[in-house]
Amino acid sequence: MKLYFAPMEGITGRVYRQVHHRFFPGIDKYYTPFLSVTRDLKLKGRDKKELDPAENPDIFLVPQFLGNNPEAFRKGIQYAGKLGYSEININLGCPSKTVTAKKKGSGLLDEPELLTRLLDGVFEETELNSSGRSSNPDRKMQISIKTRLGVSDPEEVFSLLEIYNRYPISELTIHPRVRDEGYQGRVHLDYFEECLRRSENPVCYNGDIRTVRDYEQIAEKYPEVHAVMIGRGLVGNPALVREIRGGDSLTAEELKLFHDSILKSFMEAFQGDEYVSIRHMLELWSFMKENFPDSDRLIHKLYKTKRLSEYRAAADRVFCG
Numbered sequence: 626m627k628l629y630f631a632p633m634e635g636i637t638g639r640v641y642r643q644v645h646h647r648f649f650p651g652i653d654k655y656y657t658p659f660l661s662v663t664r665d666l667k668l669k670g671r672d673k674k675e676l677d678p679a680e681n682p683d684i685f686l687v688p689q690f691l692g693n694n695p696e697a698f699r700k701g702i703q704y705a706g707k708l709g710y711s712e713i714n715i716n717l718g719c720p721s722k723t724v725t726a727k728k729k730g731s732g733l734l735d736e737p738e739l740l741t742r743l744l745d746g747v748f749e750e751t752e753l754n755s756s757g758r759s760s761n762p763d764r765k766m767q768i769s770i771k772t773r774l775g776v777s778d779p780e781e782v783f784s785l786l787e788i789y790n791r792y793p794i795s796e797l798t799i800h801p802r803v804r805d806e807g808y809q810g811r812v813h814l815d816y817f818e819e820c821l822r823r824s825e826n827p828v829c830y831n832g833d834i835r836t837v838r839d840y841e842q843i844a845e846k847y848p849e850v851h852a853v854m855i856g857r858g859l860v861g862n863p864a865l866v867r868e869i870r871g872g873d874s875l876t877a878e879e880l881k882l883f884h885d886s887i888l889k890s891f892m893e894a895f896q897g898d899e900y901v902s903i904r905h906m907l908e909l910w911s912f913m914k915e916n917f918p919d920s921d922r923l924i925h926k927l928y929k930t931k932r933l934s935e936y937r938a939a940a941d942r943v944f945c946g
């Protein structure tokens with residue numbers, strides 16, 4: 626089974642990915658958090674760094690693009706191709722209102738015409754037509770999609786699958802919730818199962834894998850799933866993939882070393898800006914705190930820190946219990 630680290634805006638950026646890979650190698654694919662592609666492809670300096678191969682050594686990285694303009698995607702794909710990437714991922718899952726209001730992310734899921742136009746444009750760029758025949762045998766770029774079941778009703782996924790099945794999508798990652806559910810409530814495994822039956826493209830499962838047992842349940846129930854993508858569970862337990870593969874469990878010392886290394890890397894990346902580095906660390910604590918169920922009070926104090934010395938002292942107290 627392939628195991629992927631889900632894209633997470635504000636968390637799985639280049640700094641985090643590199644440190645994660647150094648401490649916990651073995652992730653088959655990392656994805657960038659979504660990068661907005663616009664018609665003029667004015668990627669921000671930060672986004673260019675995200676994609677710079679020199680900033681992402683030794684990992685398989687998939688740039689994730691968010692947008693709805695075929696021309697903008699074409700330029701994004703060309704840019705990624707020039708940098709040597711062999712796959713890009715289209716974000717059709719982001720539930721944020723600011724994104725969906727512009728008919729991007731999961732805002733495209735109830736816009737079949739716009740979605741079709743986008744996918745036509747994207748697959749034309751990769752020189753594959755809708756029936757999947759390649760007019761260019763040297764074509765390298767794979768197009769994968771990350772989707773939800775729909776906007777408000779999981780039944781919507783069946784008409785979405787009819788659209789997806791028209792294209793040679795290298796991997797269709799399904800997060801089995803609708804947009805209105807955000808990341809809460811139970812995943813709709815019954816719909817996921819039906820998607821597996823109906824999808825003509827390879828399917829990757831994503832959603833709520835937090836423990837080895839969660840993973841095993843999915844792997845046992847759906848042997849035809851060839852890949853699983855994990856987000857929050859991996860940020861909470863960065864060794865989860867190692868554990869899934871039968872390796873050692875995460876230790877408190879290891880988590881502390883990992884934490885310290887990320888903090889050091891953030892300080893370097895943000896040129897010594899203590900406040901910004903701490904804010905980035907606190908994003909991680911939203912998920913890492915699960916390792917410290919009895920330390921609510923100590924973790925609360927972490928969120929109050931503004932100076933690096935205060936933060937370090939507060940984090941040490943959490944790690945020491």
Ligand SMILES: Cc1cc2nc3c(=O)[nH]c(=O)nc-3n(C[C@H](O)[C@H](O)[C@H](O)COP(=O)(O)O)c2cc1C
Pocket residue numbers: 631632633634635636657658659689716718719771800808831832833834854855856857858
């Ligand atoms: C803070 C946060 C940021 C996220 N950013 C992205 C993103 O940039 N692109 C994307 O496709 N999904 C994003 N997601 C969704 C995750 O990739 C994943 O689909 C979701 O967390 C469910 O998987 P999980 O239960 O394993 O965490 C984000 C989720 C969270 C909680």
